[in-house]
Amino acid sequence: MQSDDFRGLVLKNTLTNRKELFSPRNPGEVRIFTCGPSVYRRPHVGNYRSFLYEDILVRYLEYLGYRVKRTINFTDVEDKTISTAAEEGKEVIQVTTPVVEAFFNECTLLGIKLPDHIPRSSTSIDDAVEIIQVLIDKGHAYRHDGNIYFDPLTYDGFGEIFGLDMSRWPKRKVRYSQDTYPGQRWNLGDFILWHGHQDDRLIYWDTPIGRGRPSWNVQDPAMTKQTLGYEIDIHCGGIDNMWRHHDYNRAIMESASGVEFAHYWLHGEHLIVDGDKMSKSKGNEIYPEHLQARGRTGRHIRFLLIYGYYRDKLNVTDRLIDERFTRIKDIQQLVGDVVGAGSDGGVKPAKGSVAAQMERVAREIVPLFEHAMNDDLHVEAAVDAVCGALGELRSLAAKAGLPAALRKSVEKSLRRVDTVLGILFEE
Numbered sequence: 557m558q559s560d561d562f563r564g565l566v567l568k569n570t571l572t573n574r575k576e577l578f579s580p581r582n583p584g585e586v587r588i589f590t591c592g593p594s595v596y597r598r599p600h601v602g603n604y605r606s607f608l609y610e611d612i613l614v615r616y617l618e619y620l621g622y623r624v625k626r627t628i629n630f631t632d633v634e635d636k637t638i639s640t641a642a643e644e645g646k647e648v649i650q651v652t653t654p655v656v657e658a659f660f661n662e663c664t665l666l667g668i669k670l671p672d673h674i675p676r677s678s679t680s681i682d683d684a685v686e687i688i689q690v691l692i693d694k695g696h697a698y699r700h701d702g703n704i705y706f707d708p709l710t711y712d713g714f715g716e717i718f719g720l721d722m723s724r725w726p727k728r729k730v731r732y733s734q735d736t737y738p739g740q741r742w743n744l745g746d747f748i749l750w751h752g753h754q755d756d757r758l759i760y761w762d763t764p765i766g767r768g769r770p771s772w773n774v775q776d777p778a779m780t781k782q783t784l785g786y787e788i789d790i791h792c793g794g795i796d797n798m799w800r801h802h803d804y805n806r807a808i809m810e811s812a813s814g815v816e817f818a819h820y821w822l823h824g825e826h827l828i829v830d831g832d833k834m835s836k837s838k839g840n841e842i843y844p845e846h847l848q849a850r851g852r853t854g855r856h857i858r859f860l861l862i863y864g865y866y867r868d869k870l871n872v873t874d875r876l877i878d879e880r881f882t883r884i885k886d887i888q889q890l891v892g893d894v895v896g897a898g899s900d901g902g903v904k905p906a907k908g909s910v911a912a913q914m915e916r917v918a919r920e921i922v923p924l925f926e927h928a929m930n931d932d933l934h935v936e937a938a939v940d941a942v943c944g945a946l947g948e949l950r951s952l953a954a955k956a957g958l959p960a961a962l963r964k965s966v967e968k969s970l971r972r973v974d975t976v977l978g979i980l981f982e983e
Contacts, residue, residue: 564577565578565616569820571716580622580789581787581789585623585624586624587787588625588627588789589627589780590607590626590792591606591776592630594634594637595630595655596637597636600842605827606794606824607628607668608666608861611669615976616929626671628670629674631776632652633769633775634735634772635772636736637652664854665857677775684750687778687812692704696807700731705747705748706748707746711811713810714803715803725744733748735771742800743800750768750770750771789818790819791805791818791820791822825867827872828869828871830872855978856881859881862977862979863939864935888982890947894953894963895963910952910955914953914958914959918949918966921970924941925938929976935977938973938977942980
């Protein structure tokens with residue numbers, strides 16, 4: 557149940573570039589699609605920062621009493637996966653299986669909740685084919701040289717998520733035939749939906765629209781349709797997805813269905829290392845085991861990645877890592893000092909005005925947490941507000957004992973809050 561102080565969850569919507577009061581299509585139920593990993597390589601901590609803000613969102617919606625239906629996906633048959641398998645002389649499944657296993661293990665380590673079923677690109681081919689056929693029938697897609705392309709100019713509103721300047725669109729027909737392109741630039745032209753089969757060595761399916769495979773940009777719509785339908789409430793991902801991906805997904809889904817796909821679009825900012833973007837070429841990629849090797853637990857790493865605001869860049873340095881891990885240990889010590897059995901300080905229980913003050917501060921913990929979280933999931937503000945109340949309680953308890961009943965009440969509030977944060981108790 558929501559507290560009496562609840563005013564409503566406000567989310568920053570990338571589509572409208574403003575904060576909006578959240579209201580789902582169906583009362584009490586939220587449908588969310590969150591971009592999952594492309595499993596040609598292991599996710600690094602930057603990827604996990606995105607998965608963690610999405611985890612916080614799901615947990616907070618559940619905390620507020622919503623039934624959450626969430627889809628996260630495995631992208632396992634796009635260009636990068638196929639080329640990686642070819643370079644390593646392996647089958648695609650030999651490349652993807654260890655990555656999927658590592659993802660599950662690291663989500664457990666970091667306390668990331670996952671749905672019972674996670675669809676894959678390779679298990680949603682029929683849905684992709686169905687969507688593409690509808691787009692062809694409606695005049696949004698067409699065949700060319702064995703491939704199938706989407707014409708963005710047939711969809712009103714293309715580029716609105718990113719804020720694309722459509723006046724730059726070329727007058728001549730331009731087509732882009734790869735799943736992805738390097739860099740953060742826009743491919744101004746028609747994008748591929750279906751790779752027609754041209755090489756027996758590459759993976760393909762025989763389908764009603766021909767032999768081939770779906771492009772990356774139709775795979776997410778296919779998996780969304782398969783698990784949630786054409787209409788959802790929230791679509792999430794990292795800021796990288798604003799280039800040549802989420803606008804494509806939106807155009808595909810709304811052109812096929814004729815209805816609004818998702819009202820709320822959330823994007824998490826980059827995690828950078830010492831001021832630079834993580835990359836294999838720079839050798840500065842960080843994986844969870846690198847932090848574990850420095851004696852950090854899963855909850856320590858979770859705190860490192862969630863503390864802050866998901867729409868701000870996180871610059872990870874050795875100094876920040878040490879500061880964050882010192883901070884989480886201090887927070888857990890503070891929690892223990894307040895709710896531990898010895899939190900009465902060996903003095904007589906509080907009475908009168910001191911007892912009333914303790915009661916007041918204890919009652920503020922949940923409303924303070926919700927007030928910060930309702931402001932677009934501002935985890936840092938939420939943690940700091942809770943810790944401020946706990947610090948005041950610890951000071952009061954040093955003067956007069958914290959009554960056992962109040963101590964239990966505070967612990968109950970903290971454990972409720974920690975169903976979202978997952979960092980207050982080292983368990």
